[in-house]
Amino acid sequence: MEDLTEALRQWDLRMSTLPEKGRSLFANKDFFPGEVIIKQEPCVFVPNNSASQARCDTCFSSSNLKKCSACRVVWYCGSSCQKSQWKVHQLECRALSRLDEDKRKYVTPSIRLMLKLCIHRKLQDERIIPSTATDNYRLVEALVSHMSDIDQKQLVLYAQMANLVNLILQWPNINIKEITENFSKLSCNGHTICDSEFRPLGTGLYPVISIINHSCLPNAVLVFEDTAAVVRAVQYISSGSEVSISYIETAGSTITRQKALKEQYFFTCSCPRCENVGKFNDLHESAVLEGYRCRDDSCTGFLLRDSDNRGFFCQRCGLFRAKEELKELSNKIRTMLDRAVTSTSSAQLEEAISIYKMVEQFQRELYHPRSIFLLQTREQLLKMLMEVEDWKEALAYCRLTVPVYESVYPSNHPLLGLQYYTCGKLEWLLGYTDGAVRSLTKAVDTLRVTHGTSTPFIKELILKLEEARAETSYKLKLPSERVTVL
Numbered sequence: 001m002e003d004l005t006e007a008l009r010q011w012d013l014r015m016s017t018l019p020e021k022g023r024s025l026f027a028n029k030d031f032f033p034g035e036v037i038i039k040q041e042p043c044v045f046v047p048n049n050s051a052s053q054a055r056c057d058t059c060f061s062s063s064n065l066k067k068c069s070a071c072r073v074v075w076y077c078g079s080s081c082q083k084s085q086w087k088v089h090q091l092e093c094r095a096l097s098r099l100d101e102d103k104r105k106y107v108t109p110s111i112r113l114m115l116k117l118c119i120h121r122k123l124q125d126e127r128i129i130p131s132t133a134t135d136n137y138r139l140v141e142a143l144v145s146h147m148s149d150i151d152q153k154q155l156v157l158y159a160q161m162a163n164l165v166n167l168i169l170q171w172p173n174i175n176i177k178e179i180t181e182n183f184s185k186l187s188c189n190g191h192t193i194c195d196s197e198f199r200p201l202g203t204g205l206y207p208v209i210s211i212i213n214h215s216c217l218p219n220a221v222l223v224f225e226d227t228a229a230v231v232r233a234v235q236y237i238s239s240g241s242e243v244s245i246s247y248i249e250t251a252g253s254t255i256t257r258q259k260a261l262k263e264q265y266f267f268t269c270s271c272p273r274c275e276n277v278g279k280f281n282d283l284h285e286s287a288v289l290e291g292y293r294c295r296d297d298s299c300t301g302f303l304l305r306d307s308d309n310r311g312f313f314c315q316r317c318g319l320f321r322a323k324e325e326l327k328e329l330s331n332k333i334r335t336m337l338d339r340a341v342t343s344t345s346s347a348q349l350e351e352a353i354s355i356y357k358m359v360e361q362f363q364r365e366l367y368h369p370r371s372i373f374l375l376q377t378r379e380q381l382l383k384m385l386m387e388v389e390d391w392k393e394a395l396a397y398c399r400l401t402v403p404v405y406e407s408v409y410p411s412n413h414p415l416l417g418l419q420y421y422t423c424g425k426l427e428w429l430l431g432y433t434d435g436a437v438r439s440l441t442k443a444v445d446t447l448r449v450t451h452g453t454s455t456p457f458i459k460e461l462i463l464k465l466e467e468a469r470a471e472t473s474y475k476l477k478l479p480s481e482r483v484t485v486l
């Protein structure tokens with residue numbers, strides 16, 4: 001691990017082991033918002049390919065794809081992508097080619113990630129590919145597996161998957177127990193590789209990034225540049241402080257967040273946000289994010305349960321809502337949501353949109369105006385309306401989500417920046433230039449911190465903003481033309 005210490009020192013970082021958290025990453029200098037803390041290429045990665053969606057195994061592109069002619073499992077967009085992965089794929093290809101055609105459908109992305117990990121290790125052992133301070137099997141060995149925390153059913157599944165890996169590779173002396181444990185390690189240490197707009201593309205293993213602990217109020221963010229993981233500071237991090245990122249969606253009550261962390265990562269978070277659990281601020285936050293609205297439409301107070309459990313009282317105006325009324329409304333919404341999900345999955349978009357609009361109306365009656373459930377419905381409507389190219393209505397829902405994003409996320413949060421971006425794009429498309437300038441400016445201010453300034457994604461955003469600004473100043477120069485202020 002001395003090599004790792006040295007490699008981290010070059011990034012002005014150090015690793016420490018904390019009794020309650022295990023391995024943790026610390027800053028050895030001050031980091032400012034937007035500054036890259038560490039960047040790492042994955043030691044192994046795969047695209048999330050399915051029967052309906054294929055991506056190049058190297059660059060995740062989805063155009064000009066050709067299947068590898070030998071194994072007929074893996075896709076590439078061209079010969080340079082194929083060549084760059086050949087050392088690993090050569091062994092994988094040989095193993096997959098031996099497999100009966102009908103068994104190849106069991107070769108899921110998770111199985112392939114493990115096949116690649118086994119091959120990667122073998123090639124490093126044989127010195128065919130280099131072992132480095134930040135990419136070697138000892139780092140994989142050091143990852144936590146939580147074997148004692150996972151339930152029996154999951155354990156059996158991992159063991160079956162390890163057997164399949166063994167069947168495919170057919171190597172002598174393969175350690176099935178170790179592979180079973182590695183599946184568990186990948187489940188809590190693997191990272192979903194996303195594009196700049198946080199759409200999932202694949203999965204990768206980044207053993208150094210895995211050292212970074214979670215916080216529900218993180219000081220850094222993890223984004224991807226192609227397949228490289230990049231951690232950037234979103235707050236000022238003083239020398240000697242721990243670097244933290246978020247493993248989960250942080251817009252949720254403490255109970256919801258803790259449940260998600262326990263289920264997937266097997267720990268109880270003790271970050272500054274979680275430490276407030278049960279205190280007034282935390283109750284307030286939970287009641288806004290996941291609680292009910294006041295019976296008076298004009299009141300934005302939050303509701304807390306009364307002591308005899310008959311219902312909820314508004315903490316601002318004192319109005320009461322009975323449990324039965326809330327329950328009835330909840331049931332109505334649940335039935336409608338089921339219908340909406342069915343019509344979305346059967347691709348009856350127009351029908352799904354009208355059902356989600358009804359859901360939104362009832363949720364507005366039930367939940368607090370800044371509720372995340374209401375937000376999720378509006379997000380869904382925004383997505384579907386964009387699919388059917390109803391830009392005007394899409395913008396209306398997008399604008400409803402922005403204030404909620406602003407209240408649930410801290411200022412340098414990538415999802416907040418992306419929401420400003422969507423809003424700006426829609427405004428630009430509809431010719432609302434001034435609104436577009438305002439939204440795109442906010443998008444640039446946030447996303448330059450989280451995504452840096454050099455990627456094609458940000459360059460395109462900055463270009464759009466410049467275009468919108470140019471158009472506004474052009475309009476200002478024309479005295480006869482009225483500038484619409486939105």
Ligand SMILES: [Zn+2]
Nearest residue numbers: 056059077081
């Ligand atoms: Zn490619």
Ligand SMILES: [Zn+2]
Nearest residue numbers: 068070071093
């Ligand atoms: Zn192949």
Ligand SMILES: [Zn+2]
Nearest residue numbers: 216269271274
């Ligand atoms: Zn927390």
Ligand SMILES: [Zn+2]
Nearest residue numbers: 294299314317
């Ligand atoms: Zn009230």
